[in-house]
Amino acid sequence: MQSVLLEEEKKVELIVEPEAEEKWDLVIEPKSGLFDLRLKEVWNYRDLLVLFVKRDFKAQYKQTILGPLWHFIQPIFTTVVFLVVFSNIANIPTDGIPPILFYLSGITIWNYFASCLNGTSNTFVANAGIFGKVYFPRMILPLATVLSNLVKFSIQFLLLLSLLIYFSIQGVSINIGWSLLVLPLLLVVLAGLGLGLGIIISSLTTKYRDFSVLIGFGVQLLMYATPVVYPLSFLVEKSYRWFIVWNPLTPLVEAFRYALFGQGTVSASSILYSFGFMLVILLVGLIIFHKVERSFMDTV
Amino acid sequence: MSESVIKVENLSKQYRLGEVGTGTLAHDLNRWWHRMRGKEDPYLLVGEENDRETVGNSEYVWSLRDINFEVKQGEVLGIIGKNGAGKSTLLKILSRTTTPTSGSIKLKGRVASLLEVGTGFHPELSGRDNIFLNGSILGMSKSEIKSKFDEIVDFAKVDRYIDTPVKRYSSGMYVRLAFAVAAHLDPEILIVDEVLAVGDAEFQQKCLGKMRDVSINEGKTILFVSHSMAAVRNLCNRVIHLKNGSIQQNGDTAEVVNSYLTSNNTIKTSYDLSKSKRRSGSGVVQFLSMELRNEDGEVVNTVLTGDNVTLVFKLRASVSRATKIDLGFSFHNAYDEVLAALYSSYQDYYIEISDSEYINVYCVIPEFPFSAGQLVVRGRIEVAGEESDWPSEPLGIINIETGDFFRTSKINNKITTPFLMKGIWDSRSY
Structure with a gap:
């Protein structure tokens, strides 16, 4: 800043008219361009992003005995319940994958999407306290949610991996290898979908809380429209199959299982479809979010 | 030094009153429909001046309307208003x-x-x-915080607790740590709200001192919002008085503060305590209200320093006869620190009531010795040595303006101490 000031003084000396165009570092105005998303500013605040992720992780299990072990307990119990309900009672097949692995893999990948969506969808309302007092790029908080959920996902993925190894020792055929390289892409697409949808909902929630009610059960119902508790192959010749196929989450879950077990109904074009869908949702989300973040304190 | 660092041009802000409900959605749709056709927002035309006390016709009010001002580098600008x-x-x-x-802006x-x-x-x-x-939320980078970390801990004096969760901190430690971080920010422009009025007097002094320090020694520009005229006088070079969303006055600190105080006659300066339940004591004799009278006997709410001021306490007794009534009152500053207290018993004066329910007690304070600002008056009554009434609410507020305390026919605005005193001067050569 010092050097900027010095430069400016020089300029004033050189230019005869001192009233020449002044240089301002920041202009606060009512409107901004539709695509002026200030993403560079988000990069400038990356330290804060990292600190928020650390905060989420450190604070979540303070004063619990099991601590991060809770990340294991939730998927294990859910798997047990799914085993009983969907495998034993409803007799839904699992694509030839051992049911425990089938459900646990579905839950692990679904949890990542659902927690991204749930976490980001209340960004504005939950953080109104901070947002009302100080400015920083609002996108930092939903991004932090996505990243801390990635940490959680990694922990749950370790559980899945160790179970996989156990089963492969038992002689079940496992597909782990190069196909795992597709995993980062799947996670990016899932995170983008969760984030995009989440920030759209959080933007709408600032004025109309109706959407936060919707998201409460909507995410749960969405799980049943995604092949988490059943394989896509099970739906052949069902009249509502098209609905599940066009769900952009479907190829991602199927691809995740395909990468791990070599079983699943997935094609490159369907993943490309999910990817394109994600880009659109994310862009729309960013535009709406940026429009809302500027004045949401008035309506929240 | 004379370069403008803040320039506010035609700034306006509109708010919609009432609740968000179905009407909001209808307005949103209407607004969107106008925008789609390239027309102006229909609701911008209907805004009203923001006056809390009158019920308006429109749901839309202008919280700020056409504000224009500039702030130069190194200036401390105060913003005051109701x-x-x-x-x-x-x-x-x-x-x-x-x-x-x-x-x-x-x-x-x-x-x-x-x-x-x-x-x-x-x-x-x-x-x-x-x-x-x-620190990061306030805009510091990680390396900046690292380099200032020891200073911050030292300033807050919490070295021993630095690895303890802050929920275990005493509230004083918590505030000190929080302020220490804020104090080590290094911005060119600092915007400070009244919030710094939390914490004890020492902490407030520290805050004000730190702010004065950064503006004078480091040439930082400060915008300071406050209700405390004393703090504003102390700190600011220039003051803007906002009224109902527009700039009423913008200029020299003493001038603006004084005219703000005199324009304040609508502020309630005495309270009706007859129905208040928040009080202790036997209730034999109780405060009803308090009045302030000037030298001409007129009821006022603003007095001048150096005037003879009469405080009138209106009391009610629940017994037909009471003796040895000792009435006390105290003056407090804006931080509720007591500046002075006086019981009638200090001067061997006791009040008596006989065959009457109501009584007025008059106390003249000659040459009112408090400097300009506001005083909060609280009161307490004892009857025969036992507490009779001690309301937890104040009896009233005294607005004080600078008057001719020294009988020199000059108004001395430089005095910033809470009390004024006169001496008898003499000097001899030897």
């Missing part, structure tokens, strides 16, 4: 937590806004973690 005058809205726009409806240099200390503190995290978190 509640609802638009001070906080202006701060919110300046600190970018909301946007203006029209107009613009141009800023030069890094801006830090302190609308609260300890924003984003997480109770479960240690002091160390919170310093980093809070």
Whole structure:
């Protein structure tokens, strides 16, 4: 800043008219361009992003005995319940994958999407306290949610991996290898979908809380429209199959299982479809979010 | 030094009153429909001046309307005004937590806004973690915080607790740590809200001292919003008085503060305590209200220093006869620190009531010795040595303006001490 000031003084000396165009570092105005998303500013605040992720992780299990072990307990119990309900009672097949692995893999990948969506969808309302007092790029908080959920996902993925190894020792055929390289892409697409949808909902929630009610059960119902508790192959010749196929989450879950077990109904074009869908949702989300973040304190 | 670092042009902000409900959606749709056809927002035309006390015709009010001002580097600008005058809205726009409806603000240099200390503190995290978190929220980079970390801990004097979760801190330690982080920000423009009025007197002095320090020694520009005229007088070079969303006056501190205080005659300066339940004591004799009279016997709410001021206490007795009534009152400053107290018994004066329910007690304070500002008056009554009435609410407020205390026919605005005194002067050569 010092050097900027010095430069400016020089300029004033050189230019005869001192009233020449002044240089301002920041202009606060009512409107901004539709695509002026200030993403560079988000990069400038990356330290804060990292600190928020650390905060989420450190604070979540303070004063619990099991601590991060809770990340294991939730998927294990859910798997047990799914085993009983969907495998034993409803007799839904699992694509030839051992049911425990089938459900646990579905839950692990679904949890990542659902927690991204749930976490980001209340960004504005939950953080109104901070947002009302100080400015920083609002996108930092939903991004932090996505990243801390990635940490959680990694922990749950370790559980899945160790179970996989156990089963492969038992002689079940496992597909782990190069196909795992597709995993980062799947996670990016899932995170983008969760984030995009989440920030759209959080933007709408600032004025109309109706959407936060919707998201409460909507995410749960969405799980049943995604092949988490059943394989896509099970739906052949069902009249509502098209609905599940066009769900952009479907190829991602199927691809995740395909990468791990070599079983699943997935094609490159369907993943490309999910990817394109994600880009659109994310862009729309960013535009709406940026429009809302500027004045949401008035309506929240 | 004379370069403008803040330039506010035609700044306006409109708010919609009432609740968000179905009507809101209808307005939103109408607004959107106008915009689609390239027309102006229909609701911008209907806004009213923001006056809390009159019921308006429109749901839309202008919280700020056509504000224009500039701030030069190194200036300390005070912003004063009644509640609802638009001070906080202006701060919110300046600190970018909301946007203006029209107009613009141009800023030069890094801006830090302190609308609260300890924003984003997480109770479960240690002091160390919170310093980093809070510092980054306020706009410092990690390396900056690292280099200032020891200074911050030293300033807050919490070395021993630095790895303890802040929820275990005493509230004083918590505030000190939070302020220490804020005090080590290094912005060119600092925006400070009244919030710094939390904490004890020592802490407030520290805050004010620190602010004066950064403005004088480091040439920082400060915008300071406050209700405390004393703090504003102390700190600011220039003051803007906001009224109902527009600038009423913009100029020299003493001038603006004085005219603000005199325009304040609508402020309630005495309270009706007859129905108040928040009081202790036997209730034999109780306060009803208090009045302030000037030398001509007129009821006023603003007095001048050096005047003979009469305090009139209206009391009610629940017994037909009471003796040895000892009435006491005290003057407090804006921070509720007691400045002076006087019981009638100090001067061997006791009040008696016989065959009457109501009684007025008069106390003349000759040559009123408090300097300009506001005093809060509290009272307490003892009857025969036992507490009879001690309301927890104040009896009233005295607005004081600078008068001719020294009988020199000159108004001396330089005095910033709470008390004034006169001496008898003499000098001899030898």
